[in-house]
Amino acid sequence: MNLSRSGRKMASLSGLRLIMEDIATTIGSATGKKWTNLGIGNPAAIPEVQDTWRRMTSRALNSSFSEVSCGYGSSRGLSDLIDAIAEYFNGRYGWDVTPRNIVVGPGSQMLCFAAAALFTGLGADRDTRLVLPMTPDYTGYQGLSLVPDGVGGIAPVVQSVGERSFRYLFDEPALDELTDVGLLLLSSPSNPAGRSVSPDETELLLAAAVRHDVPLVIDNAYGAPFPAIGGLATAPVWDERVVNVFSVSKAGLPGERLGFAVADERLIEPMVSFMANSTLHAPQLVQSALAHALRTDALDTLVASVISPFYAERRKYAETLLAETLPEDIAWRLYASDGGMFCWVWVDEEWFDDLRLYETLKGRGVFVVPGRYFFVDAPDGEGRERHSRQCFRVSITAERGAIAAGVEVISAVLRDMRAESVQPTR
Incomplete structure (x- = not known):
């Protein structure tokens, strides 16, 4: 075959x-x-991280095992977690999100894959690619397209700093010259360099997304609000074109494969359908544990x-x-x-x-x-x-x-x- x-x-x-x-x-x-x-x-x-998640999981087991582990659930995500996420981001960042703005998936990489499948590839009018607006970036992104050569990347401008340091800057002309972009995607802080996107750079990327009429996916797997690994914990940005993706992997649960996305409803709804068609829904016991961690402030602590x-x-x-x-x-x-x-x-x-x-x-x-x-x-x-x-x-x-x-x-x-x-x- x-x-x-x-x-x-x-x-x-x-x-x-x-x-x-x-x-x-x-x-x-x-x-x-x-x-x-x-x-x-x-x-x-x-x-301490393992002990906290063991406690949250034990609480989920005792309070909701029969409901969440012994039956199917919503493709959007466990309602208790969806509500907890909305309350958390509205309270912490002053957003105005509802359950219609949220989808839970089996890991942030799967959510990025869903976005790539939905917004890039073979199109009715033209074929488009997933574009990483700055490389180096997470290598897992290179496998997100079902189409050969469906992922492209823009090399950075390399800037030396002092005698022993350096930084990467966005190549703005190259970003403007793109012709086949269907989706922009980056991690912040990035894997491998640990580079965080500044507010000014976020505006630059948003302007590019508007020019190309595409979504911008920002993967916050290492960033704020959790696990906040880094001195520059830039708050996630709400915009009608931004899909903010979050994960609990780097906060101590990489093996449980749990992530969620928060975005405008018109971007989230296709992702909910993608979850239903591909994986039905994410594991629910760990969703219950995360809901407890958010509501009790255990994760923030x-x-x-x-x-x-x-x-x-x-x-x-x-x-x-x-x-x-x-x-x-x-x-x-x-x-x-x-x-x-x-x-x-x-x-x-x-x-x-x-x-x-x-x-x-x-x-x-x-x-x-x-x-x-x-x-x-x-x-x-x-x-x-x-x-x-x-x-x-x-x-x-x-x-x-x-x-x-x-x-x-x-x-x-x-x-x-x-x-x-x-x-x-x-």
Whole structure:
């Protein structure tokens, strides 16, 4: 039997998924060897976070198990959670949302997939693509289209800051020149760089969405109001074109696959129908647990007293280690992050290659993630193609000792790579 074109597209693994499979297979097959995994994307295992969700889940079990786990529910989401979300966002941000503005799904990635399927692809008038207005961004977005080449991305303008930092800026002319956009999508703070979109940049993106007459999806998986991992906790923006997507994964429940979207009714209603046609509805016991967490302020308390401080301290620790350990005579720069769970390093040397770094580190028992897979359609010229192969991602969720040991090996490998590059050819 043959797969369809969309079947072939969805049956193939992205480059990053191949890397993650390689990490899992390597660690699982090499018995007795100690590995330092700084490529992991899981949130940190924080005891206070686990205890809070265990308590919320136990409460849901005791109060509503027979209703929510032993029967089907609404494709929009559990009514108790839908009401709690509306009350929460109206109270916290002064919005005026009702249940008609909300849909719950099995993870924020599934909600983004629904939006991509609804607003991009083969059209009656023209074919359109899902466009990431700035890459690097979450690699999972690259698998959201059923259409081959249905996802495009705009490379950033790279701005050096001081001696050891850098930032990314939107390429406004490239954003204006788009001709086949059906949906704009980005994460804030972003995975991998931890870049948060400022209010002025949000206005820029909204203006682009208006010009192209498309929705703008903002994935707040690392942002406000939860888990608020980052110093710049920009409040989500309400606009008739914005679909705000939220998740409890980085707030401590990645395995339960629960997210929700809040937007104008005309954007939400098609997504509700998509949920009904594809998955019926999201798991309901965890929906009940989240409703309890929102209504009792348990989640806000957890974010303010545990999650945000934990990642702030861990980021400071990792960034200090990198600054003190990486070779001074190599042109490396650390992204001036606003949040997220990773450090994003750029090695601005002709001899550096992210895949070569990955393989060399792997041989020494350390894993990081090569940067190239977070870019889409990186153009030639202005050094952008080269830049996409000069970055790598380091997780800050590992234990402090593992981060310290891993950074030492990274430093040694960079020195070795540089030394090999200057050896005379024979």
